[in-house]
Amino acid sequence: MPQRYRILLPVVSLAVLLALTFWMQPRAMSYFGLNLLFNLAVPIALATVAQMMIIMVNDIDLSLGAFVSLVACVTATWLNDAPLAGLLILAALVLSYAALGAVIHVLDLPAIVVTLGMSFVWGGLALFILPTPGGAAPGWLRSLMTVKPPLIPMAVLAAILIAAITHLMIVRSGLGTVLRGLGGNARSVARAGWNVTALKALAYGLAGLFGVLAGMALVGLTTSADANIALRYTLLSIAGVILGGGEFIGGKVSPVGAVIGALTLTLAASFLSFLRLSPDWQIGAQGAILILVLTARLLFSRRGAAA
Amino acid sequence: MNGQDDAPVVALTQAAKHFGPVRALDGVSLQVAPGDCLGLVGHNGAGKSTLVNLINGTFGPSSGTVDFPSGAGGVRSVFQELSLCPNLTVAENLRVSHPGLKGIGWRRAARAEIGATLDAIFPGHGIDPDAEIDRLSIAERQMVEIAIGFAPRGGRARLVILDEPTSSLDEGIARQLLAHVRGFCAAGGAVIFISHMLGEVFAVASRIVVLKDGRVVADRPAAEFTRAGLLDAMGHVATEAVAQQAARTVPGEVVIRTPEGLEARRGEVVGLSGLAGHGQAAALARLYLAQTSSWRAGRGARAVFVAGDRGRDGVLPLWSILRNVSISVLRRDARRGLVDRAAERRIAGDWRGRIGIRTEDVTNPILSLSGGNQQKVLFARALASDAPVVVMDDPMRGVDVGTKQDVYALIRAEAARGRTFLWYSTETEEVCQCDRVFVFRNGRISAELTGDGITEERILEASFEMQEAS
Numbered sequence: 001m002p003q004r005y006r007i008l009l010p011v012v013s014l015a016v017l018l019a020l021t022f023w024m025q026p027r028a029m030s031y032f033g034l035n036l037l038f039n040l041a042v043p044i045a046l047a048t049v050a051q052m053m054i055i056m057v058n059d060i061d062l063s064l065g066a067f068v069s070l071v072a073c074v075t076a077t078w079l080n081d082a083p084l085a086g087l088l089i090l091a092a093l094v095l096s097y098a099a100l101g102a103v104i105h106v107l108d109l110p111a112i113v114v115t116l117g118m119s120f121v122w123g124g125l126a127l128f129i130l131p132t133p134g135g136a137a138p139g140w141l142r143s144l145m146t147v148k149p150p151l152i153p154m155a156v157l158a159a160i161l162i163a164a165i166t167h168l169m170i171v172r173s174g175l176g177t178v179l180r181g182l183g184g185n186a187r188s189v190a191r192a193g194w195n196v197t198a199l200k201a202l203a204y205g206l207a208g209l210f211g212v213l214a215g216m217a218l219v220g221l222t223t224s225a226d227a228n229i230a231l232r233y234t235l236l237s238i239a240g241v242i243l244g245g246g247e248f249i250g251g252k253v254s255p256v257g258a259v260i261g262a263l264t265l266t267l268a269a270s271f272l273s274f275l276r277l278s279p280d281w282q283i284g285a286q287g288a289i290l291i292l293v294l295t296a297r298l299l300f301s302r303r304g305a306a307a
Numbered sequence: 308m309n310g311q312d313d314a315p316v317v318a319l320t321q322a323a324k325h326f327g328p329v330r331a332l333d334g335v336s337l338q339v340a341p342g343d344c345l346g347l348v349g350h351n352g353a354g355k356s357t358l359v360n361l362i363n364g365t366f367g368p369s370s371g372t373v374d375f376p377s378g379a380g381g382v383r384s385v386f387q388e389l390s391l392c393p394n395l396t397v398a399e400n401l402r403v404s405h406p407g408l409k410g411i412g413w414r415r416a417a418r419a420e421i422g423a424t425l426d427a428i429f430p431g432h433g434i435d436p437d438a439e440i441d442r443l444s445i446a447e448r449q450m451v452e453i454a455i456g457f458a459p460r461g462g463r464a465r466l467v468i469l470d471e472p473t474s475s476l477d478e479g480i481a482r483q484l485l486a487h488v489r490g491f492c493a494a495g496g497a498v499i500f501i502s503h504m505l506g507e508v509f510a511v512a513s514r515i516v517v518l519k520d521g522r523v524v525a526d527r528p529a530a531e532f533t534r535a536g537l538l539d540a541m542g543h544v545a546t547e548a549v550a551q552q553a554a555r556t557v558p559g560e561v562v563i564r565t566p567e568g569l570e571a572r573r574g575e576v577v578g579l580s581g582l583a584g585h586g587q588a589a590a591l592a593r594l595y596l597a598q599t600s601s602w603r604a605g606r607g608a609r610a611v612f613v614a615g616d617r618g619r620d621g622v623l624p625l626w627s628i629l630r631n632v633s634i635s636v637l638r639r640d641a642r643r644g645l646v647d648r649a650a651e652r653r654i655a656g657d658w659r660g661r662i663g664i665r666t667e668d669v670t671n672p673i674l675s676l677s678g679g680n681q682q683k684v685l686f687a688r689a690l691a692s693d694a695p696v697v698v699m700d701d702p703m704r705g706v707d708v709g710t711k712q713d714v715y716a717l718i719r720a721e722a723a724r725g726r727t728f729l730w731y732s733t734e735t736e737e738v739c740q741c742d743r744v745f746v747f748r749n750g751r752i753s754a755e756l757t758g759d760g761i762t763e764e765r766i767l768e769a770s771f772e773m774q775e776a777s
Contacts, residue, residue, distance in 0.1 A: 174402050174413050177395060181403045184392030184440075191365070191390060192404035251394040 006245035006252070009300060010260040013243070013293050017267050024274045031153050038155035039221060041266035042145070043068070045159055046214035047233045048240035048262040049166050049255060053207035055241050056170070056253045057200055058183045059104065059111030063119035064211060065234035067093070069227055070126040071215025076135025076225035079216075083138070090216075094208040101204025105197050119234070126227035133226035137219045145220030158217075159259050166255035169206075179203055183251020239290055240265055245297070264293075314376045315340045316466045316497045317362055322371035323521075324357050331357040333521035334371065339466060339499060344492040346512025346529060347501045349541055349707075354521040355501050356677070359384060359468050362499070381465035385456040385472055393441035397421055397434060397451050407461035424458040425450065428487045429480060445475045445616065453484060457491065466497040473507060474704045477733055485511050503707055504734070505534055517541055538708060562696065562727050565594055568752050569745055571727050573695070576718060578741030579731040580766050586750030587731045588700055594729065595698045611635060611689040615701035615731075621685050622673050629655040629669040631684050635692040658687035663713060679706045686714060690721060697721070699730045703737060715740055735763045 021037070022029045028037055047068055054061040071093065079086030100118065104111050147154050170176040181189050182199050190196045214233070219225050242248070243264055244257030268289050272282045315338040324332040332354045339345055349355050360366055361373050363384040375382070391400050398417040402408050408417050418436040425432050429450050440448055449472065456467050469488070473481040488498050488511045502508050508515060508529075515532055517525040517540040525532075525540045532540075559573030569590065571577045579587040598610035614621035623631055633640075633651040640650040655669040662683045666676060673681060682702060689697050703711055718728055718740075732738050744761050746754040746769035754769035756762075 172414075174406075174409055177399045177402050181392035181395050181399070184394035185390060188390040188392055189403055191363075191384070191386075193406075194403075251392065 007254055007257050007260075009293070009297050010244045010254075010257045010264065013296075014260050014264045014267070017264055017271060017289075021267060021271050021274060024271070028270075031151075035153035035155050037270050038153070038159065038263060038266060041263045042155055042158045042162075043214045043218035043221065043230070044233065044236055044240065044266055045162050045259045045262035046210050046217055047230070047237045048244070048258045049162060050207040050210035050214060051237035052166075052170075052241045052244075052246060052253050052255060052258045053179075053203050053210065054111070054115075055238075055246055055248060056180055056183050056251055057101075057203045058186075058249050058251065059115075060238065060248070061115045061207060062112060062234055063115040063117075063122055064207075064237050065231040066119040066122035066126065067097075067208075067211045068215045068218065068230035068233050069225075070122040070129070071212050072219045072222075072225040072229050073126045073130040073135065073227055075141070075216050075219040076137060077129055079141075080136050080138045090212050094205055094212055097208025097211070098201040098205030101207075102197050102201040104204075105200040123227065130225055130227055133224065135219075135225045137223045141216060141220040142223060145217060159263060163256045163259040166259070170253070170255050175202075180251040180253070183249070183253075236262070236265055243290060243293055316343075316375065316377065317382070318374045318376060319358075319361070319368075320372045320374070322358075322361055322368040322373055324361060324366070325369045330521050332361065332368075335518075335521075335523050337516065337523065337526070339497050341465070341495045341497050342492055342513075344488060344498045344500060344511050344513045346508035346515040347499055347518065348503075348505070348508055348515060348537065349518030353518040353541075355518055356470070357521075358518065359470055359499070359501070362466075362468060377465075381462055382468075383456040383464050383466070384468040384470070385453050386470050391440045391448060391452055391455075394439065396437050396439050397443075398436040400440060400451065401455055401458060401460075404455055405458070405460040420458055420460075421451070421454060424454040428454055428457060429483050446477065446480065449475045450480065457487070464491075464496060466499070467491070468499045468501070470501045471503065471704075472500075473502060473504060475701075475733065478735070481507065503711075505537060505708070508537075509534070541708070559725070563594065563598075563729070565590070565597075568755075569594065571696075571729060571743070573727055574722050574725050575743060576722050576728040576730060576741045578738040578744040578761075579729065579747060580735070580738040580744050581747035581753070581769070585747045587747045589750070590747065591698055591700055591729060591731050598696060598698075608692070608694050610696040610698055611692050611694040613685050613689045613697065613699040613702040615699075615704045617678065617681055617685065617704075622681055624674055626673060627670045628659075628664065628666060628673050628676065628684055631673045632658055632669070632687045632691060635688045635694075639693065654691050655687075658691055662687050662690075662717065663710070679710055682706050683710065683714075686717070690717070695725065696727045696729065699728065699732075701731050701733055703732065703734065711737075735766055738766060739763065 027033055047064055051061055051064055071090065074086060074089050074093070078089055100114065103109070104114050145154070149157055170180065178189060178194060179199060179202065182196065182203070186196060189199070215230065218230060222229070240261035241253065241258050242261070244254055244259070244261030246253040246258060265286070268286050269282065272285050277285060317339050319335055319337045321334045321336055322332060323330070323334045335354075335358060347355055347358070361368055363382060364379065367373070392403060395403070398414060398421055401417045401421045402413065405417070422436050425434055432450055434443065434447055434451065440451065443451065453469070453472055456469070457464050472484060476484065485507060488500065492498055492513065498511070500508060500511055509532075512529045515525070515527065515529050515537065516523055517537065519541060561570055561572050563569065563571040567590065579591065581587060595610055595612050598608075623634070629651065632655045636654060637646055637651075640647045640654075652669075658664070659666070659669055664676070664683050664687070665680050673684060676684065682704070686702065703714070706714070722728060730737070730741060738744055739761055741761065742757065744756040744766065745752045746756065746766055748769065754765070756765055756769075
């Protein structure tokens with residue numbers, strides 16, 4: 001029951017925001033309009049899912065924005081110029097994320113510190129690969145991100161796909177259940193005979209994988225990259241997970257919620273533009289929306305606990 | 308010892324475990340054969356948990372051996388502190404300890420398996436396999452944990468270690484468990500049963516092993532022990548009715564009265580009883596919060612709280628023993644807003660002696676203590692304050708017999724000095740120590756018993772009455 005409540009609020013928040021947007025700007029209610037509204041939500045949704053994998057095991061990743069930027073730079077240069085080498089680099093990045101998870105667990109380091117440190121490493125590498133903004137998206141990626149499927153816009157279809165696949169991976173599958181259990185009570189998982197180091201590495205590796213997908217999707221949309229292109233993704237992804245009904249500790253995460261959270265955040269930005277709010281105020285207003293939703297959730301959960 | 312199979316499930320030979328200079332286990336030789344139900348008793352810190360951890364392989368012995376002549380498969384542990392994943396459902400928790408559940412439809416198989424096991428052990432349990440653990444009561448969680456221990460999990464449980472399995476269960480459900488354990492052993496399974504409730508140990512164990520200071524001091528068939536003999540072996544003089552002999556204080560004026568009819572006088576020990584989960588804990592929490600509104604709390608709060616769920620609302624895990632004790636009196640003893648360290652140290656040292664906290668140094672981290680000793684720290688914290696009302700939420704969970712007697716005496720002495728105690732307990736024996744008992748049923752008070760009227764029969768009667776009728 002509570003699992004279902006948890007998904008209810010993100011859905012309602014998105015629906016309300018969507019209704020308000022359509023009311024302000026009825027032309028957005030079209031194939032083209034929706035695609036435009038949610039275009040940039042695709043990489044954010046992928047990054048949010050990546051962050052969710054980390055939050056799921058009670059850690060937090062402060063390097064995600066820098067990591068996605070690095071992936072974007074690799075995609076716009078190596079993957080375009082030398083696809084094989086590019087793929088190898090991306091695979092190595094995923095593996096390094098998995099290794100990071102193992103190191104954090106084995107040495108019992110605080111993830112928040114390690115990932116903060118790593119953000120400078122990723123940022124430095126990104127600058128090294130692409131000192132000035134530029135590069136080009138591989139053609140296949142470009143056409144993938146601008147594909148026009150019938151009836152449903154690409155952005156919406158992609159969001160549904162991401163939500164469905166990650167839901168299967170994390171909520172329905174046995175291994176995903178164990179991973180969530182790791183966030184709930186790592187000791188009990190260890191006692192049941194699981195190798196916690198391997199599980200942590202798996203969670204981080206999945207985060208790395210989705211981080212790589214986020215960077216590639218971003219370049220597919222923007223066609224070029226920059227070492228600082230996705231820095232704000234760190235906070236956006238954390239906000240998206242929480243907005244989607246996840247909790248910082250206890251392994252309580254919802255992949256569908258996380259994707260919806262990412263859509264809501266993207267939509268909030270467009271909505272505020274439609275309000276003709278000065279960009280100076282937009283970040284503050286986005287924060288206000290976030291606080292509003294979280295307050296609503298707190299009230300719901302209090303009532304749920306009292307009942 | 309039915310002797311169907313001579314090979315023991317587990318055999319320890321001179322197994323020892325040292326943690327630095329501490330000899331947690333000092334050369335233990337022990338065998339558990341199929342069909343055995345081994346009652347393991349000993350007071351806190353006697354080495355029971357260490358022995359369990361050696362058998363289930365959490366760590367290896369420092370010296371000696373732990374052998375599983377017929378393989379280590381099918382050895383399960385049910386731990387004292389609850390070890391389920393609170394964010395997962397009952398069925399999903401089974402999946403965590405049963406990697407064999409795979410492929411499409413594993414959920415259905417998990418639901419069926421855990422449901423069947425729960426039905427077998429606790430008929431009429433009413434637990435939904437799809438319920439998330441953190442929505443269940445503490446008793447239900449313990450039932451789930453026990454069921455996971457006994458579940459087939461792709462094979463068969465051969466040895467189940469139950470560490471204080473009934474600490475949160477009420478009597479009826481505990482009886483169901485004991486019946487299941489007897490049946491399980493009769494069918495050739497082996498159980499190591501650890502409990503502070505000697506009545507339960509006598510009810511199920513075929514053999515009793517007494518641990519004291521890391522050594523086995525007695526290992527005999529259960530029939531050869533008497534209750535007094537067992538307490539003697541554990542190192543405590545049998546003082547079964549000591550608290551009853553203590554002079555009951557003459558109660559003073561009423562200090563607490565709640566709309567639901569709960570009433571407590573100055574110098575009185577008031578018990579809250581009834582089946583677990585019938586509103587006692589909620590009544591206590593309401594009462595405590597009403598007494599300690601943060602707006603009105605001045606230098607001294609009117610009430611202090613002794614938690615039963617240590618991990619959740621008791622210990623401050625990162626702090627030392629000293630700080631865990633002194634937190635309740637920091638404001639009282641502060642000088643110009645600064646902590647008075649000397650007073651802090653004096654209080655902690657004083658209470659270490661009075662309540663017998665087993666540590667060389669009160670600046671050790673609290674988690675270095677065993678569960679029972681952590682509980683003593685929580686008692687010291689509450690009693691060190693000046694609050695006239697002490698609210699206790701099943702505080703004796705997992706505390707050994709000797710400590711219990713000490714604490715009973717302490718409570719009596721403090722009550723004589725004019726303190727009021729509100730005591731929720733799942734153990735009837737404890738409730739019988741009280742001056743006045745309120746029995747709860749379905750969230751309401753169903754009976755008020757005083758003085759000689761407090762008997763196990765009357766309490767049970769008041770707990771069950773209506774349920775039989777409806």
